[in-house]
Amino acid sequence: MSQRVALVSGAASGIGRAIAAELSDRGWAVLGVDLGPAPHCAISVEVDVTDFAGVARAVRQAEQQLGPVEAAVSAAGHYAIVPISEIDPSAWLRMLRVHLGGLAAITRAVLPGMVQRGSGTIVAVTSELAIGGGDSDSHYASAKGAVIGFVRSLAAEVAPQGVRINAVAPGPTDTPLLAADSPWRAPEYLSTLPIGRLVRPDEVALCTAALIEELPFCVGEIISPNAGAVI
Amino acid sequence: MGRLSGHVAFVSGAAQGMGAAHARRLAAEGALVAVNDRVASPALDELAHEIGGLPVPADMADREAVFAGLDRASEHLGDVDIVVANHAYMSMSDFLDHDEDDWWRVIDTNLGGTFWLIQAALPRMRRRGAGRVVIISSEWGQIGWPQATAYSASKAGLISLTKTLGRELAREHIIVNAIAPGVTDTPQLQVDADAAGVTLAAMHEEYAATIPLGRIGAPEDIAAAVAFLADFRMEALVGQVVSVNGGSTRTRA
Numbered sequence: 001m002s003q004r005v006a007l008v009s010g011a012a013s014g015i016g017r018a019i020a021a022e023l024s025d026r027g028w029a030v031l032g033v034d035l036g037p038a039p040h041c042a043i044s045v046e047v048d049v050t051d052f053a054g055v056a057r058a059v060r061q062a063e064q065q066l067g068p069v070e071a072a073v074s075a076a077g078h079y080a081i082v083p084i085s086e087i088d089p090s091a092w093l094r095m096l097r098v099h100l101g102g103l104a105a106i107t108r109a110v111l112p113g114m115v116q117r118g119s120g121t122i123v124a125v126t127s128e129l130a131i132g133g134g135d136s137d138s139h140y141a142s143a144k145g146a147v148i149g150f151v152r153s154l155a156a157e158v159a160p161q162g163v164r165i166n167a168v169a170p171g172p173t174d175t176p177l178l179a180a181d182s183p184w185r186a187p188e189y190l191s192t193l194p195i196g197r198l199v200r201p202d203e204v205a206l207c208t209a210a211l212i213e214e215l216p217f218c219v220g221e222i223i224s225p226n227a228g229a230v231i
Numbered sequence: 232m233g234r235l236s237g238h239v240a241f242v243s244g245a246a247q248g249m250g251a252a253h254a255r256r257l258a259a260e261g262a263l264v265a266v267n268d269r270v271a272s273p274a275l276d277e278l279a280h281e282i283g284g285l286p287v288p289a290d291m292a293d294r295e296a297v298f299a300g301l302d303r304a305s306e307h308l309g310d311v312d313i314v315v316a317n318h319a320y321m322s323m324s325d326f327l328d329h330d331e332d333d334w335w336r337v338i339d340t341n342l343g344g345t346f347w348l349i350q351a352a353l354p355r356m357r358r359r360g361a362g363r364v365v366i367i368s369s370e371w372g373q374i375g376w377p378q379a380t381a382y383s384a385s386k387a388g389l390i391s392l393t394k395t396l397g398r399e400l401a402r403e404h405i406i407v408n409a410i411a412p413g414v415t416d417t418p419q420l421q422v423d424a425d426a427a428g429v430t431l432a433a434m435h436e437e438y439a440a441t442i443p444l445g446r447i448g449a450p451e452d453i454a455a456a457v458a459f460l461a462d463f464r465m466e467a468l469v470g471q472v473v474s475v476n477g478g479s480t481r482t483r484a
Contacts, residue, residue, distance in 0.1 A: 086440055152481040159443035159478045171467065194401035199467040207468060210459045217452035219415075219444050219478030224471050231394045231470035 003029035003042070005066045006212070007059065009049050009106055010076030011038035014175030015125060018201035019073050022209045031062045031069065033106075042066060049076045049102030052109075059109040062134065068117065069110045071212045074103040074127045074147075079177045081136045092139050099143035103150060111163065116153040123211045124151050125204070126222065128171040133231035144169075148222060155220030164219050166211045171226025174198040194228025233261025234462060239309045241301065243267045243291055243348060244318030246275045248417030249367065252450030253315050253457045258282035260458050262313060265304035267291070269318070285310075291318045291344030292336070301351035310355035313461050316345040316389075316458040317367045319426075321419060323378040323426070334381045341385035345392065353405070361404035364459045366393050367453070370413045370476050390472055397470020406469050408460045413476025415448035443478035 006023045006217030010016030018023065020030045020040040032038030033055065043057040043066065059069060077099050082091065103124050106159050114120025129137045130144035148167060155165040171193070172184035178198075183189060190197055207223045215221075234471055240257045244250040246268035254266045255278075262282035268275050271288040279286040285307050289300035305311050320340040322333050349364055356362025371379055372386025393409040400407060414420070416435070424434040438447050456475045460468070 019423050021459050028471075148482075155478050155481055160445055166445075194398045194469055195466050196402055203465045203467040206462065214455050214459055215452075215475065216455070217444065217448050217475050217477050218473070219476075220481030221474050221478075222482045223468065223473060225465065225467035227467050228397060228469045231397055 002067055003027060004071070005029045005031060005069050006071040006073065007031045007033060007061070007062075007069045007106060007110060008041070008073045008075060009033040009102055010074075010120075010125075011041055011044070012036045014177055015170065015173060015201050015204050016073070018205040019075055019208050022202065022205035023071075023212070026209060026213070028071070029066050031059070031066065033058060049074075049105055050097040052105045055105040056109040065111075068113050070114070070120050072106050072110045072122045072214075073125065074106050074122070076102045077125065077177070079140055081183070082139065083136045084138045087139045088111055095139040095143045096146065100150065107154065109219045114163045115158060115161045118133055121164040121166070121212055122163070123208050124167040125164075125208070126151070126167045126169045128169050128224060128226040128230045129186030130164065131169055131222075131224070151222070152220045159219045164216070166218055166220065167222045168204055168207045168211065169222050169224045169226060170204045171199050171224075171229035173201055173204060175201055192231070197227065199225055199227050233259065233435065234464075235458070236261035238262045238313050238463070239265070239305070239311045240313035240315060240461070241265045241267065241287070241311045241352065242315040242317055243305050243344070244269075245278065246272055248419065249412070249415060249450045249453050250315075251278050252315040252454035253317055254278060254284065255282055255443045256451070256454035256458050257313065257315070257461065258284060260461075262461075263308040265300075265308060265311065267300060267318070289475065291348060292340045294347045297347040298351045301348075301355070305355055310359050311352050312346060312356050312359045312362045313365075314352045314362070315365045315367070315461075316348050318344060319346060319367070321382050321422075323382070325378055326380050329381060337381035338385045339389070341382070342388040342392070345389055348355055349396065353400075356405050357403060361463060362406070363463065364396065364405065364407040365457050365460045366407065366409040368393070368409045368411045368445075368472060370411050370474065370480060373411050373472070373474070374480060383438070394470045401466065401469045404466065406466055407467060408454060408470065410456050410460065411472050411474045411476070412453045413442065413448055413474070413479045415450060415453060417450060425440070441479055442476065446477065448477060
C-alpha cells in the first residue's frame with residue numbers, strides 16, 4: 001500500500017520539524033516545505049511559504065511523485081517581541097504574509113484536490129498569544145488571530161465537502177524561535193505556568209497528529225497545548 | 232501494548248452510550264477499566280466482561296458511594312490513575328416550572344458527582360505520581376440551551392472545575408481537561424425525541440442540519456478524544472475544553 005502524504009511547512013526546525021517526525025513515525029510520507037532542508041521528510045522542498053506560485057508548484061511536483069496530499073500542516077512562522085510604536089510597515093507585512101499568507105498559500109495548493117476527493121484535512125499552527133494576547137506581541141498576535149478567523153470560516157465552508165480544518169494554539173514552546181535570553185525562558189515566567197515549564201515540540205506534534213488522524217469529528221476546533229498559559 | 236498499558240481507568244455512567252464507548256476505547260488502548268453506572272445492570276456486567284474490566288455500580292451524587300466505588304476499583308485493578316467523568320442526569324423544563332428538587336438533582340449529579348469522583352481518585356493518582364482526568368462537559372455548557380438551565384449550568388460548572396483543577400494539579404502531573412461533545416447519537420437522543428414528540432430519525436436530521444460536517448456525533452468520536460486526553464506523554468494540554476461537535480460551535484469556551 002502506498003503511503004499517505006502530508007505536507008508540513010516550517011518542517012526544518014522547531015514545531016514543524018517535530019510534526020514532520022511524528023507523522024513520519026505514523027507512516028506518512030511527508031512533503032517538507034521550508035526555507036532550508038528539512039529532516040524526517042520523503043521530499044524536502046526549499047520554498048518561501050509567502051510565494052503562492054512556488055508553493056503550488058512544489059505541491060504539484062511532489063504529488064506526481066508521492067500521490068495526493070491528504071493532510072497539510074502550516075507550521076512555518078517567525079516571532080518577534082516589538083512594542084507597537086516600533087513595528088514598521090515591512091515588519092507588519094512580513095508577519096501577516098508568513099503566518100496568514102503561508103496558510104493561505106498551502107490551502108490554495110492542496111484544498112482543490114481535497115474537495116474533489118471529498119476528504120482531507122488541514123491543521124494551522126496558531127498561538128496562545130492569539131487567544132490571550134501579550135505585551136509587545138501586537139503584530140504576531142494579529143497574524144495568529146487572523147489565522148484563527150481563517151480556520152473557523154474555512155472549516156464551516158468545506159466541512160460539508162468532507163474536508164476538516166482545525167488549529168493548534170501552542171503556548172511558549174522550546175524551539176529555536178525562542179532565543180536563549182527570551183523572556184519566555186525566564187524562571188520567573190516559567191513559574192507562572194501551571195506545568196512549570198515550556199511546551200515541548202513533541203507535545204504540539206501529538207496534538208497536531210491527533211487532529212489529523214484521531215479526531216474525525218473535530219471541525220474548526222483549536223487545541224491548546226499551552227502549558228496552561230491561557231486557561 | 233497500547234499507549235495506556237499499565238494504567239487503570241474509572242469511567243462513570245458507562246452502562247450505555249458514550250460512557251460504554253469510552254470504556255471500550257480505553258480498554259482497547261491497554262488500560263484496565265472500571266465501569267460505573269448509577270445502578271447494577273446486565274448491560275454494565277456484560278460490558279465489564281467484554282473488556283476484561285470491573286463493574287462498579289454507584290450513584291455519583293452520593294459521596295460515600297463514590298469513595299467506596301473508587302476503593303473497590305483500585306483494590307481489584309490497581310490504583311486508578313485515569314478518571315473519565317461521563318455520568319450525567321438530564322432534565323429539561325421551562326425555567327420557572329422546573330421542580331426545585333429535580334433542578335438540584337441535575338446539579339448534584341453532574342457537577343457534584345464529578346467533584347466527589349475527582350476527590351476520591353486524587354490520593355491514588357498522587358500515590359502513582361501522575362493522573363489524567365477527562366471531564367465530559369457539553370456544548371450546552373458552552374453556548375446554553377433553552378429549557379436546559381440546570382443541565383447547562385451543571386456543564387458550565389464542569390468547565391470552570393476543569394480550568395481550576397487544571398491550574399491546581401498540573402504541577403503534580405495530574406492533568407485535567409474537558410470535552411464538550413455536541414449532539415451525539417446515544418440513547419438519550421431517543422428520550423429527547425420522545426419528549427419532543429418526533430421520531431428519532433427526524434431528530435437526527437434536524438440536528439445534522441445545524442452541523443457543518445452534516446452528521447451528529449457517534450459515541451466513538453467522543454471516545455477518541457477521551458483517549459487523546461488520557462495520553463500520559465502530554466502535559467502541555469491542560470485546563471482546556473476540546474469541543475467535539477462536527478463544527479457546530481467552532482471553538483467557543
